[in-house]
Structure formats: C-alpha cells, structure tokens
Amino acid sequence: MSPARRPSRWWIAATPVAIAAMLAGNGFRVPVFWYQSGQHHEIASGDAREWVSVSERTSDAHGDFSRKYSVRLVGLGGERTAYETRYDDFALRDGMVARTVNLDFRADPSVPLKHCNLTLVDDRGREYRVGHLFDGIGPNITVCVPEKTPGPSAPVLKNDARGSLPEDELPRPGEWSASPEIAVPKDATFVELRISFENPDYVTLRLPR
C-alpha cells in the first residue's frame, strides 16, 4: 500500500494571482467610466478674495502643455429672474434666480481659456453649472474670458498654430474680470465654486460660510 498522497495546495498560491488578474482586466472601467467622466482631481484650491495660481497639465494637437492662469473669486452678486440664454432671454421661475459669479483672472494672452465651466455647489451638495457643452442654458465659450477679446483656442489640427487669433481680433489683456451668471435657487447657500476646463481636473474656490 502506497502512502496517502498529500492534498494539492497549488490553488492557494493561484487564487490571489487570479483575483489580481481579474481586477486588472476590469480595472480600465474605473478611469474610463468614473475618474475621467467627472470632476475628480482638484488641481488647486483657495478661499474667496485670494489669488489662486493654477497650472493644469493638458494637451492639444501639438502635444502636452500647461494651462497657466491665476484666478480670484471676488464674490457672488445679482438675483435677476431674467436669464440670458444662448439664443434669447427667458424668465426663470420656481424660485430660481440668475446669480452673478464675479471673477478676476490673470494669464498670458497666449493661454487658451475658452470653454471653461463654472459649478456652484450648495450646502446640500447640489450643483449648478454654466459653460459646459451639455448645459442647456447660458453661454458656453466665453464664460471665463472677455467676450470681445477671448484669446486663442487650443489647436485641434496640426496646421493651427498655438496662440493664434482671428485676424480682426485683439489679444486678450493680461488681467481682466468676468461675471457670468448661473441659474440657482434664490434661497440656496453656496459653499464653493469650481472652475473646470476638462474632466477630471477642477479648481476649488471656497466661499465664506
């Protein structure tokens, strides 16, 4: 009679490897469906009334570059019920008002700063936004820049040079103010403003409590 065989134990070592392989195989979902599809990376923050300097790693048709600017939240103002949309004015209802977000910016005239979006977050976590491609109301190109001198766009094609402007457009000044409007409930208390050019990056400017 042969001695009893020892039970196989190789699976004990294989199990963690299998679990790791499964997680790695499915792991792409986390960056694609969560991290890159929302605001998940705070690149700078500061309090209202103080200058916050921002350097955001990004890329255009020519490769990587840093979008550098400084921003200061002066405060919130206004509570008109007339809201200017992309096409027409309309009257806000249901207790909503157009709140002005007063911002000061400093940046080199060559930095592309069109297409920013602003989100006001209230003390209940509700988000009110202007400037995003998927926002049904409000402007979505010149939210953070002067309307007449918005400065350059980020080149999408290799043929476009960085920092180039349309012929009849003057360069953006080195310092300017912007006061876009966001439709919000009149009685909401806001805790922060977020500035974002592309997901997942955003800048937080905290409002006084």
Next chain:
Amino acid sequence: MRRAVASAAIVIAAMGLGRLITDHLPTTETADKPFFHDGAVGSPVALDYADVTVTGVHVTPTIMGNPASAAGGRWLVVDLELKARHSPTSMAGFFLVDANDRRWIASSRGPECATAANLSTGVRHWASICFDVPKEALADARLMATRGAWDSHEAQFRRDDVARVDLGIAGSEVDALWAQKDAVNVKEAGPVPPEEAQR
C-alpha cells in the same frame, strides 16, 4: 482510484450546479435591469436625477412646420416637462413600449421634435418627443424616459432609473385617434413654456 472518481464527480456536480444557476436564477435580469418608476399623464415621476412629467399626448398625421412633417404611420407626440434635481443632467433615452412589450423609438424628423434634453439643475425644461408609429403601437403605450439612449440590447440605461409613464391610450380609443386629421404644433424645446415659446 476511488479518490479520482470522487473528485471527478465533485467537478461535474459543481459544473452542473453552475449551469443550473445561470439557467434558472435571473442573474442577468437583476444585474442589468433598470429601476422603473411608474406614473401617469399629468403627475411627476421622481427619478434619482430628474423629475419627469408627461403634460400632453397627441396623435396626428402631420406636425406643423415649413415643410410640415408627414408621418409614415401616425405621429404620437408626447409633451414633457423635465427638471434635473441635484446636478446638470443629460437625458437621451425616450422610447415607447406597447402592450406587447415591443419598443418604438423617437424620430428626429419633426422640426422642433426633441430626441434628447440637456437639463440645468432646478430649471424646468419643456420638450416634445415625436414617435412615427404604426397603429399597433398605440394601445397601452407607455413612455420610457431615462439618461442612456435606446439601443438594440438596451445597455445604455442598465441599473439606472427609468420613468415609465402610461400614456392612457385604451385599445378602444385607437381607431378614433388614428382617424384624427388635425395637425399638431410642436414648440421649440427649452426653458420657455410652450405657451410662451416663439417657435
């Protein structure tokens, strides 16, 4: 030898059990199924991300416009009022389910007919969805409204909230609705209520 037979039997039994589970337990259904919230015309359906209210239902061969839009069957026009609750939301899934559980998708042909809506938090948005359908789609039709667009394997709104609104069309009413000839004026979608809309 006995040991080998026993292990083989255990492996086969385990595979059989796996097969029984995948065949008889509704695993895919629970994993993929959206969360339906039922409602009726005129009352808001509260979804996790938005409130959906059907404010009107029309059946017509023609949607007014220049040129007017002709239906291949009839237009079923559903007027909606939408409002995002907590954060800006895009809704792209608007389709019908009929009495036989068949799907019917919205048409982009009518000049102001919407197939999607971008909602700003707290700002009411009015939109009309237009379906070009044959007669058999009308009885007991329900409007489905959700974020992901309809596709053939309904993958874009798995595990998401879906409003399911009974449009209140009884089988006995279908003939009369089908015979209607009056054109319907669809107003531009947006934050302006239809009665005030310019277009």
Next chain:
Amino acid sequence: MGEDIESKRGVLRRTGSYLRSRPTSQKVGAGAAAALLASAPFGGLSGPAADGPGTIVAGKALMVGPYKVVIDKVVELPDLKPAVSPEPSQRVVVLDSHVTLTGDRPEYAVTLTQNVKIQGGGVKVVDGPRLYFVEDATQMREFNPGLTYRLAITFTTSGPWQGDEVTVKSRLVEFREEDSATLDPNAWVARDEIQAQGELPIVRRS
C-alpha cells in the same frame, strides 16, 4: 530492425484479414467514407457552395439586414432642394425607393446607409448615402418596424455621371445572437462581403 519489419508486416496481414471478414454492408459504408475523405481536397467535406452576389433589379425587393428596400428607379439631378444642395459642379444621384423595416424592433438608419453604395460613372461619391422621406424632405435617422416610406437615398457625386448605368451594391448584414467582436448580443453586423449588386439605368433630370 528486422524484427520491426516483421511485426509491421504482421499488423498489415492481420488488418487485411480483419477487413475481409467484415460483412458487405460495413465494407460499402467504409468505402463511401473513404471516398468522401479522398474528395476532401476538392471540397467534398465543405458545405454547399456559397451563392454569388444576388442581383439588384429595379422594382424587386432587396434585403439589407432588417431593411426591405425596393429601388424603383435611379435619377441624377443637379440638386434635391431643400434636402440636398451640392456645389454647382456636383450632382445628386437618387435611388428612388420604398423602404420598410421588417422584424419587431426599431433600428437606426446607419444599419442601412453604411451598407448600400453606388459605383461607376467616372465620378467619386463625396457624400451619402442619406435618406430623405419624399413626402416632406426630412432626413430619416431612425426607423420603427412595419412602416413603409418612399425614400430618396441620396449620393452626392463629384460631377456628372458618365454612361447610362449605375452599379448598386449592398453588403451582407447578418443577425448575430452573439458577436465576439462587439460583445453586443442580438445585433445586426455588417460583413465585408457584397450580398447583391446590379446595374440600374440612370435617368437624368434638370
């Protein structure tokens, strides 16, 4: 070595006597199987030969995936306003058709537009096909089943069509319950294979 050859001969001899002792019916069956195997290099084991491309004829129904398409005639025009307004040098070739989505579920128009093309005429197709409902000139992007539309299937060409015939081709679009490429179940999948083609006369209008 010698032993090896001896044993091989023994095996052959035994096999021969075994085969000879089989009943006739088994001999016939084995012979047929052997003949089939022998014909394998010439296609004996492959399925029935695939049909060549079908023929597209005006007025006859053609299936493009779930779509039933009847091309009534082919027309060339300088434009098809208000639907299609090309450059003055360009032309619009229209397949004047009746299209029905068969089956019991909706489908987007791309399943049709990506799988129909025209060739010939010494010109390039610069845009299309697009689908316009003839009754109101609106573009069809979605279809519900069971409705028949008279559609203008439009192709914008780089210039006037040369010659009197247009080659119309349709790709094979098959229904797959499981598709390893897309992982989408129950989907219509286009194959890179022409399912039908035909030469249709072109009518010129100004």
